[in-house]
Amino acid sequence: MSEAVRPGALAAPARLAVGLRVAVFARLLALQASWNHQRMQNLGLLVCLMPWLRARPRDPERDRLFCRRYFEFFNTNPYLAGYVVGGLLRLETEREDAGGLPRGQAQVFRDSLARAFASLGDQLFWLGLRPTVALAGCVLALTGQAWPVVGLGAAVAAGQLAWRWHALGRGYAAGYDIVGLLGDPRWHRAIAGAKRAVRVLAGLAAGWLLRHAWEGSAQVGAAPGAFVAVVVVALALPAVVRRRWAGEFLVLATGLLALLLAFALGPKGS
Amino acid sequence: MTPVDLVAGVTGAHWALVGWLSLLAGLLALDETAFAQTWLSQPLAAATLAGLLCGHPELGLAVGLPLQLALVMNLPVGQSLTGEASVAAVAVVGGAVLAGSVPAALGGFHGAVGGAPAGAPAGDLALAGWLLLGAALLSLAGHPLVQAERRLHLVWMLQGRRTLRDGSLARVDRIHGRCLVATMLRGAVTGGAGVLAVAGLWVPAYGALPGAVGRALAWVPVLAAALGLGAVFERYGVARHWGWVGAGVxxxxxxxxLT
Structure with a gap:
């Protein structure tokens, strides 16, 4: 049974070896491959940490205990998981000669960081950057050219890969000090900025849509004013109804709505 | 084109295209959750890539733009539905190209409409609306498949408990790799089947629609995009941030x- 150790008391190399970092990074990209409803990313986390374990001489008992430590429930934001994985590798390296990381210590570090980064990731990535990029892509698509959209996709992919590479190294370098990183005010500034960008870009797309509703009403056989009014109502409807439906249901509901409107406002109805 | 005509009439080049589209759908299914999670599996990027692959990027934009706007608030935060929007986007774009139908895009550049219902205005958005409905249905149909795959992951993951007894690291790697392959196969198979279903059933059904329905379909891309943007305003709030939204409008x- 390994003993508890004071955080940061044991020595470990300041950086991850490049080969190990590449191997962990590649597996980090597939963190969610075996996502399941019971333990979520547990197997993904274990697979990410495996290159570190494989770099050591085989010891079935040590391997068994290592797997047991990381087979439990784990869930965090995939873009920020590098910080947690890097931190765990640092802790494991520090405790390598002292019988390995105690299970409780690994659990507390893993679970508390995973929760904090999941919450941060929800706000920054899922509610901030993802809609921002989606709407920026839509604005680029308004030009009618495909390549700017693909270019944006490639740039975002490259950017997030670079971010995840950096997160892994930063997590390892910080170890226990990663907790301090969570208090950085830049996270919250970035979240606020991304949400502001969402509002501006959504407004931009709405303005473009209204303009083309005015111009393109002939395409749907309605008067320009009526078509614009319908688009304004559609823009306001979710806020009035206050129900959050999946987009697929919005599209299907639109089919029914369109049928009614075409009869009411179209050439035969008007 | 009926399904029988489609299967009988497609050439080797068409089957090759179906194969490439299946591969793209498989890769995008991986990208959606299992691997990398870049932005390329979002509906707009997926449809655009499918359009480029088919040599009709404008079709990718015509379907992808309104679909992306409608689905922009499909976020993996507290969601209860896990559709397969990227696979659906690829299937709809590929199917339309295979059936020889290219719709008009939202708001301007016009394409030729193949087999439009009687009464639908030429160069209109009706086919885009029909394809959008098809994409939504295909995406919804993907939900039970995704859930079934996740239940399978659970079964496999629990097999990994044996490693806790014998310390076999290779087993864990194998299980994880099996999950990746399962996701890729799910995307590729549903993508290929979707392409054939759209080309053989969905697009031919468009030509048989009554004219009034064809006219109504032209509203769908615009209204779906507006409802999607409305969902953004609902979540992010307009009243307190009217300045930013107004500047955008x-x-x-x-x-x-200008465009």
């Missing part, structure tokens, strides 16, 4: 004048 109107 004005800029968008000017952009609309």
């Amino acid at each position: 004005v800029a968008g109107w000017v952009l609309g004048v």
